[in-house]
Amino acid sequence: MMAAPDFPDLSASDRKILKALQENGRLSNADLARQVGLSESACWSHTKRLFDSGVIRGVRALIDPRAVQREIAVLVGVVLDRSTKDSFADFARAVRALPQVMECFLVAGDVDYFLKIRVHDLGAFNRFHSEKILALPGVRQVRTFFVLDEIKADGPLSL
Incomplete structure (x- = not known):
């Protein structure tokens, strides 16, 4: 497991910027500044700090x-054959390489x-399952759930 980053304390302005950018990441700095009530230079400083610190x-x-x-x-549930630090690391490294x-x-x-996997059709998933998922390091068991309807996906974080 990765260590938690050391994030800066978020000001009210930072939170307004984050909320606005979650809703529309294409905002220009001028539009963002106007929306959150800051000068353009102050908005740029806040936004740059949020990017530089990894908050954004x-x-x-x-x-x-x-x-x-x-x-x-x-959605695929995977059970590994061992619960060790190395087996988790090997699995995580391999799964990161699968687009x-x-x-x-x-x-x-x-x-x-x-x-969470995205494919074109059932045949594509069947091939991906047999060629990639089952070949991941340490896989003992796989449980598959086909999504019938996406009610809410990619929602913004509550601020």
Whole structure:
């Protein structure tokens, strides 16, 4: 498990900036400054500090998965054959290299990991399952859940 970064204390202005950028990451600094009630230079200083300290990890476009033929979402629970630091590290390293895996969570409970995977269709998932998931280091058991409807995805953090 990674050590927690040492983040700066967030001011009210920082929180306003974070909220605004979560809603629209394309805001210019001038528009952002106007929206949060700061001068452009003060807004730039706050925003730069948020980026430099890692509070804001990046800005990217959210693409409709249907537009790029990745409309099928699958949640996969994975149980490893051993619960050791090395087996978890090996699994995590291997799963990071798989672009079809959108998210991966180490969890407590009946499985060790949950993966969120995006593929084009059932055949693509079947190939990915047999060629990639089962080949991940230490995999003992896999439980697959096909998403029927995405009610809420990629929501902003509550500030």
